[in-house]
Amino acid sequence: MAKDMREPIETGCPDGFQYMHPTMRKNFGLWDYHEHPRPGVLVHVAKNGDKVWTVKAGTQRILDVFTLRLLCDIADQYADGYVRFTIRSNIEYMITDEAKVQPLIDALEKAGFIVGGTANSVSMISHTQGWLHCDIPGTDASGVVKAMMDELIEEFKNCNMPNRVHITTSCCQINCGGQGDIAINVQHTKPPKIKHDLVANVCERPSVVARCPVAAIRPAMVNGKPSLEVDEKKCICCGACYPPCPPMQINDPEHTKLAIWVGGNHSNARSKPSFQKLVAAGIPNNPPRWPEATAIVKKILAVYKEDARDWERINDWIERIGWPRFFELTELPFTKYHIDNWTGSRKSLNASTYIRF
Amino acid sequence: MQKHNTPMLDELENGPWPSFISGFKRLRDQHPEQRINEVSNDLLGQLEHSYETRKGYWKGGTVSVYGYGGGIIPRFSEVGKAFPKSKEFHTLRVQPPAGNYYTSDILRQMADSWEKYGSGLVTFHGQTGNIMFIGANTENTQHFFDEINDYGFDLGGAGPCVRTAMSCVGAARCEQSCTNEHKIQRLLVNNFTDDVHRPALPYKFKFKVSGCPNDCMNAIERADFAVIGTWRDDMKVNQDEVKAFVSAKGRQYVVDNVITRCPTNALSLNDDDTLNVDNRNCVRCMHCLNVMTKALSPGDDKGISILIGGKRTLKIGDLMGTVVIPFMKLETEEDDDKLVELAEEVIDFFAENALEHERTGEMIERIGLVNFLEGIGVDVDPNMVGSPRQCSYVRMDGFEDAAKEWFDNQAEKAAG
Structure with a gap:
């Protein structure tokens, strides 16, 4: 049969130039500065005076072909047929005629898309696949994000934050959603429940043993069959054993919770890139609208907006005011679980008399 | 077609943000093709079941296209009896054009191909940077791939392989850009198409390119091989x-x-x-x-810094990339070759020395940066450390030789 099959053409990553707006092609590497005339709009000015207005809009991220074609129609009508997508799945239209900016915004809003997400706004939440498509998710992704963006929409449409806020979600503790100023991530709280009958057939036991970060898994005979057992005192409930061995059931309707982390920042601006830190846990995984998680995110954002100075990202702000003040202002409990005990954790402790009163 | 009741998902049609559930329902109710109506209906049914029970019901498997070993995320439903039309629901990961630029024409062409063979659902883009065509059965993955491959699109990486790369908007629209991000992305990832399509590495390997230290691609935190544009003369x-x-x-x-x-x-x-x-x-x-x-x-004397070893949590915790090349120029073809050769050295060393399921950063954590540098043939540089060693418990009887090497290297560099 193989001779009937079509050989793949291994072209890899296509050249983006062929799909780029001609004014951007013409001024490639020749831009001078940019300005931010209003939320959702940037204007970039080239050294020769050419200008490109970019209008950014949030979408549902998982696009049906109807929505994709609608976005294309808007591109054809108002934006010379060129678009790009940002790392946070916002769509951007680039146009060279300032007079088309407002009609484009109007068309996007009329079609139900949300113009915004630039500069010091809360941008679109970057997220993963969740129950819709992942094989190991503790929660949904698109649903959490939809419910949360409904509540944060004014912060997307306006630029009222001290600096930009990137929010991420992850449906397991591998944390595919990545680092964010605020991250809402699954946190399992109980060891896996093992379906012993299935382990021998489904799992390569040595690689499951090797996958455990704390060496809590060992091979065992259970009911006369080769299986695995978990030292539940050592188990940190991370779920790392679950992807290579689905009978290690880590997901639980009640004990799979959400945790919130803050201060992840990819940029080198002002301070080196930083990882997010735990601030809240034990939050119920509560579909379809996850109100408890959203309430905490909104509280953190409200305090940040009120207390941070211009240009401070969340990590910069907390660095200035200190963690005790952060917990005081956000009214979140500080517990023994907030004190790190992972490799290298002593570096996270306060080895000074720097104490704010 | 008996429509599944979806009272919980219906809640996600309320509120002002665009609703993905409404999109699924459009495919169920308005699409002219019955196959897509039925797939969407059963997908909605299974997702509602997940919402009710708070559990996922997809399992992996092995699906690829002829000639490749990866690029597709296979999904078979564990509740396929109740939702048979979406019981095979694989995602094709397709590499976007560098910089994520599209014309409406190419997007429409993709939409036409996708509704012939798939569910009609697509995401621009997944967290690794792929276009995610979500929902095709096993047979149709091949047909869809054949069709889009004919007009210039190729699968990305899935599994232990070189993954699809990402670059920022870059020189196309940003005055902070210090390099040609899209060219670097394609130079690197397209040098490894075999390693993208046929997973044979210890674990995944990601390239990301940001044109300046704002690092909009999160390269330092997420890429095994992060390329960041910078400059070394005066701003x-x-x-x-x-x-x-x-x-x-x-x-x-x-x-x-x-x-x-x-x-x-x-x-x-x-x-x-x-x-x-x-x-x-x-x-x-x-x-x-x-x-x-x-x-x-930025100044005029532009180039790049390279940081190696960034990754997310599994298994030893999050790691940032570490400076391995503080600065290099990228102006001539020889410069480009040097960059690609370095990537080859890193991936070869990773392939030979990492444990199964170990990322580059974890390997460096286990063997130490110096062993890694010696393996890839890069000299030590004080820009690689936040601070020198703090603890005196180390054997240093080779120090004089190492110091001599340092001075020799400095003299060599000064001589040009």
Whole structure:
């Protein structure tokens, strides 16, 4: 049969130039500065005076072909047929005629898309696949994000934050959603429940043993069959054993919770890139609208907006005011679980008399 | 077709943000093709079941296209009896054009192909950077791939392989860009198409390219091989624009938001409202350039820094990339070759020395940076460390030789 099959053409990553707006092609590497005339709009000015207005809009991220074609129609009508997508799945239209900016915004809003997400706004939440498509998710992704963006929409449409806020979600503790100023991530709280009958057939036991970060898994005979057992005192409930061995059931309707982390920042601006830190846990995984998680995110954002100075990202702000003040202002409990005990954790402790009163 | 009741998902049609559930329902109710109506209906049914029971019901498997070993995320439903039309629901990961530019024509062409063979659902883009065509059965993955491959699109990586790369908007629209991000992305990832399509590495390997240290691609935190544009001469200062900025915003704003925010105190505001920059101590953090976009720009002597070993949590915790090449020029073909050769060295060393399911950063953590550098043939440099060694418990009987090597290397560099 193989001779009937079509050989793949291994072209890899296509050249983006062929799909780029001609004014951007013409001024490639020749831009001078940019300005931010209003939320959702940037204007970039080239050294020769050419200008490109970019209008950014949030979408549902998982696009049906109807929505994709609608976005294309808007591109054809108002934006010379060129678009790009940002790392946070916002769509951007680039146009060279300032007079088309407002009609484009109007068309996007009329079609139900949300113009915004630039500069010091809360941008679109970057997220993963969740129950819709992942094989190991503790929660949904698109649903959490939809419910949360409904509540944060004014912060997307306006630029009222001290600096930009990137929010991420992850449906397991591998944390595919990545680092964010605020991250809402699954946190399992109980060891896996093992379906012993299935382990021998489904799992390569040595690689499951090797996958455990704390060496809590060992091979065992259970009911006369080769299986695995978990030292539940050592188990940190991370779920790392679950992807290579689905009978290690880590997901639980009640004990799979959400945790919130803050201060992840990819940029080198002002301070080196930083990882997010735990601030809240034990939050119920509560579909379809996850109100408890959203309430905490909104509280953190409200305090940040009120207390941070211009240009401070969340990590910069907390660095200035200190963690005790952060917990005081956000009214979140500080517990023994907030004190790190992972490799290298002593570096996270306060080895000074720097104490704010 | 008996429509599944979806009372919980229906809640996600409320509120002002665009609803993905409404999109699924459009495919179920309005699409002319019955196959898509039925697939969407059962997908909605299974998702509602997940919402009710708070559990996922997809399992993996092995699906690829002829000639490749990866690029597709196989999904078979564990509840396929109840939702048979979406019981095979694989995602094709397709590499986007570098920089994520599209014309409406190419997007429409993709939509036409996708509704022939798939569910009609697509995401621009997944977290690794792929176009995610979500939902095709096993047979149709091949047909869909054949069709889009004919007009220039190829699968990305899935599994233990070189993954699809990402680059920022870059020189196409950003004045901070210090390099040709899209060219670097394609140079690197397209040099490894075999390693993208046929997973044979210990674990995944990601390239990401950001044109400046703002690192909009999160490369340092997420890429095994992060390329960041930078410059090594003086930043450019347009003093007239500085004065105009001070005049518009006020001195206090400039002091509070520019001068005192510099992480190395390299800025001061002169009495005549011009800016003084201590370029030798500027670390190219980008903050002042971000605030004063008209007045300040990167210098002319541009190039890249390379950081190796960034990754997410599994298994030893999050790791940032580490500086391995503090600066290199990328102007000539020889420079490009040097970059690609370095990537080959890194991937070869990773392939030979990493344990199964170990990322590059974890391997470096286990063997130490020096062993890694010796393996890839890169000399040590003080830019690679936050600080030198703190603990005296180390055997140092080779120190004199190493010091001599350092001075020899310095002399060699000085001689050009």
